[in-house]
Every structure is written in structure tokens, then in C-alpha cells.
Amino acid sequence: xxxxxxxxxxxxxxxxxxxxxxYGLIAIGYSMVYGIIGMINFAHGEIYMVSAYVTALVIAxxxxxxxxxxxxxxxxxxxxxxxxxAILGWLIERVAYRPLKNSFRLAPLISAIGVSxxxxxxxQLAQGARNQAMPTLLEGVLRIGGEEQFMxxxxxxxLILVAALVSMLSLNTLIGKTKFGRSCRATxxxxxxxxxxGINTQKVIxxxxxxxxxxxxxxxxxVTMNYGSFDFYIGFVTGIKAFTAAVLGGIGxxxxxxxGGLLVGIAESFFSGFVNTDYKxxxxxxxxxxxxxxxxSGLLGHPEVEKV
Amino acid sequence: MSHIPFKKCxxxxxxxxxxxxxxxxxxxxxxxxxxxxxxxxxRPLVPALSMAVIRTFxxxxxxxxxxxxxxxxxxxxxxxxxxxxxxxxxxxxATICFTLMVPFLFSNYWLNVGILCLIYILxxxxxxxxxxxxxLLDLGFVGFYAVGAYTFGILSSYTGLGFWSVLPLAALVAxxxxxxxGFPVLRMHGDYLAIxxxxxxxxxxxxxxxxxxxxxxxxGMRIPPLTFFGIEFTRRSKYGGPLFHELFSLEYSSxxxxxxxxxxxxxxxxxxxxxxxRLPKIAIGRSLLALxxxxxxxxxxxxxxxxxxxxxxxxxxxxxxxxxxxxxxxxRFINPTSFTFFESALIxxxxxxxxxxxTVGVIIAAVVMTALPELLRDFSEYRVLLFGxxxxxxxxxxxxxxxxxKYSQYTFE
Numbered sequence: 228x229x230x231x232x233x234x235x236x237x238x239x240x241x242x243x244x245x246x247x248x249x250y251g252l253i254a255i256g257y258s259m260v261y262g263i264i265g266m267i268n269f270a271h272g273e274i275y276m277v278s279a280y281v282t283a284l285v286i287a288x289x290x291x292x293x294x295x296x297x298x299x300x301x302x303x304x305x306x307x308x309x310x311x312x313a314i315l316g317w318l319i320e321r322v323a324y325r326p327l328k329n330s331f332r333l334a335p336l337i338s339a340i341g342v343s344x345x346x347x348x349x350x351q352l353a354q355g356a357r358n359q360a361m362p363t364l365l366e367g368v369l370r371i372g373g374e375e376q377f378m379x380x381x382x383x384x385x386l387i388l389v390a391a392l393v394s395m396l397s398l399n400t401l402i403g404k405t406k407f408g409r410s411c412r413a414t415x416x417x418x419x420x421x422x423x424x425g426i427n428t429q430k431v432i433x434x435x436x437x438x439x440x441x442x443x444x445x446x447x448x449x450v451t452m453n454y455g456s457f458d459f460y461i462g463f464v465t466g467i468k469a470f471t472a473a474v475l476g477g478i479g480x481x482x483x484x485x486x487g488g489l490l491v492g493i494a495e496s497f498f499s500g501f502v503n504t505d506y507k508x509x510x511x512x513x514x515x516x517x518x519x520x521x522x523x524s525g526l527l528g529h530p531e532v533e534k535v
Numbered sequence: 536m537s538h539i540p541f542k543k544c545x546x547x548x549x550x551x552x553x554x555x556x557x558x559x560x561x562x563x564x565x566x567x568x569x570x571x572x573x574x575x576x577x578r579p580l581v582p583a584l585s586m587a588v589i590r591t592f593x594x595x596x597x598x599x600x601x602x603x604x605x606x607x608x609x610x611x612x613x614x615x616x617x618x619x620x621x622x623x624x625x626x627x628x629a630t631i632c633f634t635l636m637v638p639f640l641f642s643n644y645w646l647n648v649g650i651l652c653l654i655y656i657l658x659x660x661x662x663x664x665x666x667x668x669x670x671l672l673d674l675g676f677v678g679f680y681a682v683g684a685y686t687f688g689i690l691s692s693y694t695g696l697g698f699w700s701v702l703p704l705a706a707l708v709a710x711x712x713x714x715x716x717g718f719p720v721l722r723m724h725g726d727y728l729a730i731x732x733x734x735x736x737x738x739x740x741x742x743x744x745x746x747x748x749x750x751x752x753x754x755g756m757r758i759p760p761l762t763f764f765g766i767e768f769t770r771r772s773k774y775g776g777p778l779f780h781e782l783f784s785l786e787y788s789s790x791x792x793x794x795x796x797x798x799x800x801x802x803x804x805x806x807x808x809x810x811x812x813r814l815p816k817i818a819i820g821r822s823l824l825a826l827x828x829x830x831x832x833x834x835x836x837x838x839x840x841x842x843x844x845x846x847x848x849x850x851x852x853x854x855x856x857x858x859x860x861x862x863x864x865x866x867r868f869i870n871p872t873s874f875t876f877f878e879s880a881l882i883x884x885x886x887x888x889x890x891x892x893x894t895v896g897v898i899i900a901a902v903v904m905t906a907l908p909e910l911l912r913d914f915s916e917y918r919v920l921l922f923g924x925x926x927x928x929x930x931x932x933x934x935x936x937x938x939x940x941k942y943s944q945y946t947f948e
Contacts, residue, residue: 267726277562284565287572307561314557326931333672334930336726337887340674340880341926348919353563362570463876467737470730505745512734512741519731520719 237371238378239500240493245384245453247492248391252446253469254476254484255398256439262415262479263435269339270319272466273346274312274440278447279457280354281308283361286452290362297364301386301452308444316440320433343462350459358458361451383453390449394442395485401438402481411435415479464508468495471515477528486526539595548591555583634801638794646793648909650865653800654858656901659885660804660811660894661854666883667892667940668814669847670827672729674879675716675736679709679852681874683859685743688756688869698761698864702857709856710849712739717848721841736879744871755870758863761792768792793865800861807854812894815940823847824892877919884922887929890936900937 253275260268285304289295295303323342327334365382372378402408413421414431422428451457468491476487491511499507518525559579566573637649658680665673686705690696696704720731743750750756760768768779768791779791814820822838823846834840863869881904889900908918929936 261726265726267730280567281561283567284561284572287567287570288565290570291572291574311557311561314554318554318558323927323931327934330930330934333666333670333729334934336672336729337883338927338930340883341923341930344877344880344919344923344926346923348917348923350562352916352920354567359567360569467730467733474730506741509738509741509745512738516719516731516734516738519723519727519734523723523727 234372234376234378235500239496241378241380241384242500243493243496244489245380245387245492246496247472247489248387248485249446249450249488250465250469250472250492251485251488252391252394252442253465254473254488255395255442255481257470257473258476258478258481258484259435259439261473263411263418263432264324264335266324266335267339267470268324268436268439269336269466270323270342270346271439271443272462272464272469273343274315274319274462275443275447275465275469276457276459276462277315277346277350278308278312278444279451279461280350280359280459281311281444282448282451283359283457286361286364301364304452305445305448308448309441312440312444312447313437316436317433320436325429325432347459347462354459356459358456361455361457363455364452381453383449387446387449387453390445391485394445395481398438398442398481407431407434467515468511471511471518474515474523474525475518477525479529480525480527483525483527544591544595547594548587551590552583552587555586559583631805635798638790638797643790643793646790646797647865648906650793650797650800650861652902652905653797653804654861654865655882655885655905656804656898657800657807657854657858657861658882659889659897659901660807661851661858662882663811663886663889663892663894663897664814664854665847665851666886667890667897668820668823668827669844671720671844671847672726672732673848673851674729674733674876674883675739676732676851676855676882677874677876677879678716678732678736678739679712679855680859680862680878681739681743681871682709682712682852683856684863684869684873685750685756685859686856687860687863688758689749691759692756697759698860699764702860705856705860706853709859710853712856713848713850713852714845716852717845721844733876733879736874737876740871740874743874751870753870753872755868758867758869760867761796761864763795768795796861796864803857803861808894808898815892819843819846881922884926888925888937890938890940893936893938893940896936896938896940 253271256271256274257268260266260271282304285307286300289300289303294300319342323338324335327338363383365386368379368381369385370377370379402411410421410426410428410431411434413424413426414428418428421431469488472487472491473484474487475490476483476485491514494514495507495511498510502510556579559582563579563582564575566575634649638646641649658676661679662673662676665671665676683705686708687698687701690701690704716732716735720728723731744752746752747754762768763779766779815824822833822843826833826838826840826843830840862873866873885900885904886897888904889896889898904922908915914921
């Protein structure tokens with residue numbers, strides 16, 4: 228193997244890591260919600276989609292009222308998107324899932340599919356069905372290697388990696404070190420007992436939805452800035468791939484979600500780079516089906532025992 | 536009725552309004568148009584205000600009222616069995632007469648709407664066996680529909696088989712796919728099963744979309760026109776054989792083909808509806824229902840859970856496959872965009888709306904959900920929004936659906 232091949236592999240690895248970091252960020256939402264109330268939040272991918280629109284709108288609004296420094300614009304866009312999606316996440320849980328707590332098993336999932344249809348169609352009606360675009364904010368790339376053989380990472384991609392790292396570390400501290408984290412873990416282990424011991428489990432559930440939405444918003448903001456193009460349909464496929472990541476890592480486990488995200492991202496990047504681009508979604512869905520059939524507990528999860 | 540707490544009412548109204556504004560303003564007040572921005576400050580006010588009004592009305596008007604009504608009438612519920620049975624028979628006969636007359640009374644357009652209704656009834660009944668009776672949430676149901684339609688497309692363009700010979704073959708192929716999917720997912724439950732089936736359905740669609748040599752990819756496939764066992768419906772003979780309107784000495788009409796197709800689908804739908812209605816009463820259907828309620832108990836009682844679940848998957852899939860063939864025969868052109876996840880969600884919405892496990896409810900819901908968008912053409916943009924809202928509201932307010940399925944009960948004496 229010569230150096231040229233190594234650079235190509237390295238480039239695919241970088242692309243895969245960046246892609247995987249976004250999957251991991253979105254997977255956090257699936258994983259935490261599943262860990263706490265045992266449902267698949269099918270509308271989570273749509274929150275990611277909404278966050279892409281909010282980001283582009285905020286950036287356009289800043290440009291409309293006269294420019295700001297790029298760094299400030301990105302920060303404002305990120306914070307505002309997080310705020311809006313946090314409200315949306317809270318609202319969805321409050322309206323569509325909370326009343327179904329004691330309903331039959333499939334009810335929350337069906338309701339979630341309904342929410343996902345609503346969000347997609349709402350955005351389509353409000354913003355139009357066309358493909359949207361947004362200007363590049365940070366020009367420039369970081370290049371490793373020589374003139375002809377090199378691998379590169381753009382500043383936007385670097386931003387995604389840094390954001391993923393920072394938010395994962397802060398989430399780890401939040402769950403591991405704070406009082407909220409403790410009540411969160413208690414609710415995950417035994418919701419009834421946690422309630423008896425005076426933990427407001429309803430509040431914990433609400434906050435978990437908010438955290439999931441905020442993480443999806445972080446991914447949505449930076450990916451939109453990186454790609455610059457999106458439509459109202461992106462939430463579906465990205466959501467399923469992020470869910471694949473959550474399952475691969477072991478649903479309910481936070482490091483697992485990030486690990487699964489990175490693995491899915493790298494696998495997808497290598498598959499589309501070296502095998503076939505047309506079938507990359509088939510490949511991702513194939514991974515999903517295979518993991519769920521062979522090892523549904525994932526890499527870092529605990530196997531579920533069927534109880535009578 | 537007690538008086539309305541005015542202060543709380545206003546507080547709730549304002550809170551709802553502000554929250555709705557927080558969501559609607561960023562997403563509706565500003566519209567992206569390329570890199571440009573259009574500002575429409577009054578657009579979000581309408582949905583935000585209406586949401587606040589609806590919520591306040593519901594919380595302080597409707598809910599106390601309904602609770603009062605319910606308390607009054609809750610205790611006295613009288614069974615009127617003989618009357619309802621007679622009524623049901625009358626309604627059934629009237630419906631059959633009406634549906635038989637549809638092809639001869641209405642225009643070509645409404646005839647095609649009728650065919651579409653029947654296709655969705657078939658799909659919903661098929662999914663009802665899997666989701667309603669067996670309790671296995673299948674989100675990739677549209678995959679089997681696609682398999683049926685593409686079996687027709689591929690067989691007719693590569694081997695020249697016609698509608699009638701493809702019909703049983705498509706049912707078999709789709710059932711095969713159903714078993715193929717069913718085997719690995721037998722161990723799974725609830726949510727995971729739903730996601731695997733979703734992945735399966737998407738894989739089928741993506742393969743159809745990308746395997747250009749076989750399926751034509753996004754360009755789709757042409758389907759040959761329907762024949763009456765080889766006799767053509769066209770005005771002039773293409774292959775030199777006798778023509779339908781000459782053979783039966785009728786006026787030539789372009790509608791004849793659709794009339795026949797309608798009647799064939801109607802016959803098949805009646806058969807499927809009968810099976811679906813009988814299923815909870817026969818042994819295999821009852822074991823299906825029992826498996827849904829408690830799998831471990833059933834297995835310990837010796838019910839063959841593998842065979843029963845596979846039967847549910849295979850029969851649901853073959854019904855969808857046949858529906859796919861009908862769809863192809865009606866459209867005469869198929870491509871992968873007809874088989875997206877949205878279609879699966881729509882069929883699921885029909886089943887949920889009609890009532891999981893209820894044959895009558897599912898049929899009514901399918902007719903309503905297919906015919907209503909045709910009647911309300913002006914609001915067709917809001918169709919998906921409406922479906923989504925219906926799914927959420929039904930789950931919260933009436934999870935058993937419009938027509939609740941009653942199961943026969945047995946008592947020991």
C-alpha cells in the first residue's frame with residue numbers, strides 16, 4: 228500500500244468521524260429517551276430538521292439587519308436554535324407523549340409518527356417544499372500532507388468535532404456529577420421507586436426530552452453550516468441512521484450512543500467512498516436490521532430479559 | 536355547570552398563545568427564499584391565536600361539559616342486540632348494492648377514486664391482520680405493496696405474463712417476502728420490530744430505486760393494459776384478436792376497462808373483508824389474539840407461536856402484494872416514489888383511525904381517508920398535517936379507534 232492510498236483512507240476516516248459525530252449527537256436523544264421511558268421518539272429526526280431551518284433563518288436574519296462578526300453570528304444561531312428546539316422538544320413530550328403514559332404499548336410510537344408527519348408538513352407549508360441553501364460562513368480548510376497527496380478538514384468540520392466533544396463531556400458531567408444526573412439515573416433504573424423516594428420523575432422525563440432536542444439542535448446547526456443545503460425531508464433518513472447508532476452502541480448508554488455514531492459514520496463513509504454511493508442508505512439500513520436481529524442489546528448495553 | 540375560573544382561563548390562554556408564538560414566529564414569520572429573507576409578521580398570528588382559543592375552549596368548555604355528560608349517562612348502558620343485528624344486515628346489503636352500482640353511475644374520475652379506495656381498504660385490512668390482530672407494528676408494510684406492483688412490472692416486461700397470471704404469483708412472491716422478513720423478527724417485540732420492518736421497507740424501495748437495469752430506477756416501469764382473459768379493451772385490436780366491446784356487442788367506452796377492474800377488486804376486497812371479519816372467531820385467529828396479549832403464556836400452553844406469527848405476516852404481505860398488482864393495473868405505470876415510508880404511515884393511520892382489529896372500522900376509515908382528500912382538493916396541502924394530527928389525537932382521546940372491536944367472551948357454567 229503506498230502513501231497515496233493511505234491519504235485517501237485518512238480522508239475517508241475524517242469524513243466518517245465528522246459524519247459520525249453528528250449521528251452520535253442525534254443518537255443521544257434517542258438513547259436517553261429510550262433509557263428513561265422505553266419508547267422510540269420517532270419525531271426526533273424532525274427536530275434535527277427543524278433546527279436546520281432555524282439556523283438558516285437566524286443567519287439570514289443577522290445578515291438582513293446588518294452583519295455581525297462570524298463567530299458571534301454562529302454563537303447566536305446556535306443558542307437561538309437550541310432554545311427553539313428545547314421548547315419544541317418539551318412541547319412534543321407534553322402534548323403527544325405524556326397523556327399516553329398508561330396507554331397500550333404501541334400508542335406512543337404511533338403518536339410519535341403522527342408528530343413527525345405534522346412537523347414535516349408544517350415546515351413544508353411554512354417554508355415551501357423547495358431545497359433550501361445557506362451561505363458558507365467559515366471559508367478555509369486545514370490541510371495535512373503535500374501538494375498532490377493530502378487530506379483536509381474544513382473549519383466547519385472541525386467545528387462539528389469540537390462541538391461534539393464539548394457537549395459530550397458536559398453531558399457526561401451533568402449525568403455523572405450533578406443532582407439532576409442522579410435523579411435521571413434513578414428514574415432510568417426504577418421509575419416507581421424513584422417516584423417513591425421523592426424524585427419528580429415527570430420533570431426528569433421532560434428534561435430528558437429537552438436535552439435530546441438540544442443535542443439534535445447542536446448537530447443540526449453545525450451540519451447545516453457545513454453542508455449549506457437542506458430540505459424538509461432530511462430528518463427521516465438522518466433520524467434513522469442516528470437511531471441505528473444508538474442501537475449499535477447499546478440503547479440507553481450515552482458513551483454507547485457516541486461510539487455507535489462514530490462507527491456508523493465511519494462505516495458509511497468508507498462504504499460510499501470505496502464500494503458504492505447509491506447503496507449507502509441500503510448499507511446503513513442493513514446494519515440497523517442486522518444489529519437488531521443479531522445483538523439488539525448493542526455493544527455497550529445490557530441484554531434485556533423478557534419478564535413474565 | 537359550575538362557573539368558569541376566569542383568571543386561570545386567561546392565564547392559560549396567554550401561556551398557550553406565547554408558547555405557540557415561540558414556535559410559529561421563527562418558523563412561519565420569516566420565510567427563506569434562496570439567501571434572501573421574506574418577513575411576514577402577521578402570518579404566525581392566525582395559527583397561534585387559533586391554537587390558544589382551541590386549547591382554552593377545550594380545557595374550560597368542552598372537557599367539564601363532557602365529564603358532566605359522562606357522569607349522567609355512564610351508569611345506564613342498555614344492550615340492544617336484535618335491533619343492531621337487523622340494522623347491520625340492512626346496512627350491509629345497501630352498501631353492497633351501492634358499491635356494485637358505482638362503476639355504472641359515476642364518471643370515470645370517481646370510478647378511479649373508487650378503485651383507489653378499494654386498494655387502500657385492501658392494504659388497511661392486510662395491515663390490520665399484522666398490527667391489529669397480531670399486535671406486531673409493521674412500519675414497512677409498503678414494501679410488500681411495492682413487491683406486488685414490481686412483480687407485475689417485471690414479469691410482464693420480461694416474460695410477457697398478463698394481469699391474471701401475475702395476480703396469484705404476486706400474492707405468492709409477497710407472501711415469500713413476508714416470511715423472509717417474519718423469520719428473523721419473530722424474537723422481537725414492539726418498538727424494535729417496528730424499526731426493523733421500517734428498515735426492511737426502505738431497503739426494498741432503495742433497491743428498486745437503484746437497480747436501474749432491472750426496474751428502470753426512478754424512471755419506473757410501464758404496465759401493460761388490462762385484458763379480459765386475453766381479450767383487449769382497446770378501440771382497435773393491437774394483436775389481431777377479438778375485442779371486448781365487439782364480442783359482447785357493446786358500445787365502445789374507455790371506462791369499460793376500469794369498470795371490470797373495479798368489479799374484480801371489489802370481489803377480492805369482499806373476500807378479504809370476510810376473512811378478516813371471521814379471523815378472530817376461528818382457531819388460528821384466536822391464537823393470534825392470544826399471542827398478542829401474552830406470548831409467554833401462549834407458548835406454555837402449546838400454541839405454535841412461530842407458525843401463527845408467520846401466518847399473520849404472510850397473509851398480510853400477500854394481501855398487500857395483490858393490492859400492488861391492482862395499483863399497477865390501474866396506474867399502468869409504477870415507480871419507487873409511490874412506495875415511500877409516508878405510504879406506510881398513511882395505511883397505519885387508517886388502521887389506527889378505524890380501530891386496531893376492527894374490520895368495519897378499518898373499511899370506513901379507508902374510504903374516508905381516501906375519498907376525503909379528493910372532495911377537499913383545495914385543502915390537499917394540509918392532508919399530511921391532518922393525518923398526523925388525527926394519529927396523535929386518536930391515540931390520546933380514543934386509542935381503540937372509531938369502531939371498537941368487541942371480542943366474543945366465554946364463560947364457564
